């Protein structure tokens with residue numbers, strides 16, 4: 137960062153800077169919600185805008201890292217969650233909100249009869265994988281290079297930065313420390329949208345319990361419909377459970393998520409983010425045939441069953457916020473088309489501005505989310521998206537955009553909500569053009 141930038145930020149972000157210094161003493165530099173070296177501290181949000189502790193306003197495209205499809209502090213959600221909290225936020229037994237929340241999910245998504253709740257997407261994918269092992273009595277996990285499923289051990293194999301091995305036969309590697317070799321060896325890493333993937337699946341067909349994927353990966357939101365259809369056929373043929381991780385796509389791609397969008401029904405599906413209306417949430421769902429692995433009457437009957445529980449799982453505040461979100465979306469399905477139109481408008485205008493200034497920039501996405509890339513190469517799968525180099529350029533762009541009132545998350549992705557306006561998009565493009573001029 138240039139020194140005049142530093143001075144500017146110091147003045148504009150006085151209280152944030154103080155918090156940053158104070159926080160460094162007791163928090164890690166990697167702030168808990170995932171923002172690396174964050175320098176703006178959030179005070180409040182409303183609709184498409186966020187406000188920092190110094191009172192600066194930003195048009196927000198982080199949107200809570202995805203959950204806030206109805207914008208910040210949506211009145212229906214605030215009202216529902218406050219009412220539930222006033223009645224006691226956690227109590228350790230069943231509550232009516234949980235029943236209603238489950239009913240809404242089951243009704244929304246084709247092929248789902250049963251659902252159970254967790255507190256995060258990480259827990260949901262971890263538990264879904266465990267269910268697949270218990271159901272099939274097989275050990276290996278199939279996962280795709282570059283797909284993100286949270287922070288449990290299996291999820292941190294061959295993630296967004298990985299390019300180990302060839303694209304036809306990617307190698308399983310742990311992305312971070314603390315993961316035993318046995319875990320790495322039990323994950324078979326696959327490439328999306330590559331024909332050889334099906335040969336690799338065949339090689340491990342008797343040992344694979346499941347294959348988990350992001351149907352539209354956040355790092356590379358390319359529609360790979362034929363590949364997904366073929367994957368469904370092949371997994372069915374070999375008795376491998378197919379798990380859709382819909383933590384991002386669930387209720388964002390449309391009310392029925394990727395299942396409805398692709399017309400492909402997996403064996404298990406995981407949710408998070410949007411379904412909690414901004415509160416901590418995750419869910420595992422699927423047909424009765426498989427979900428019954430989680431159901432038993434007595435703890436002592438647990439053999440071959442999966443025990444999933446959590447102090448806060450299915451808590452009334454999250455469930456009430458989730459109900460308010462799903463009911464709003466169910467009753468206002470037009471928001472999906474409106475969000476998609478606005479998102480396309482923004483993407484086109486940003487690409488146009490970049491072209492005019494000879495700045496290498498393109499976007500890829502679907503519905504109300506997208507990712508930007510800083511190369512012109514064709515992208516047909518996750519590895520070719522060149523996530524790592526893109527992130528380096530993105531972080532520079534992001535810093536400048538934040539300085540000028542546009543908030544981006546540090547994931548390289550952009551989320552719009554029902555509250556974003558065309559005016560927000562125009563303002564964003566204006567700042568983007570000015571920023572590019574500064575950068576080139």
Ligand code: PMP
Pocket residue numbers: 201255256257258259261284285286287350354381382383384408409417418
């Ligand atoms: N799966 C996907 C596809 C995700 O994008 C994420 C979070 N970004 C997770 C799982 C993990 O969810 P959480 O952060 O709630 O643990």
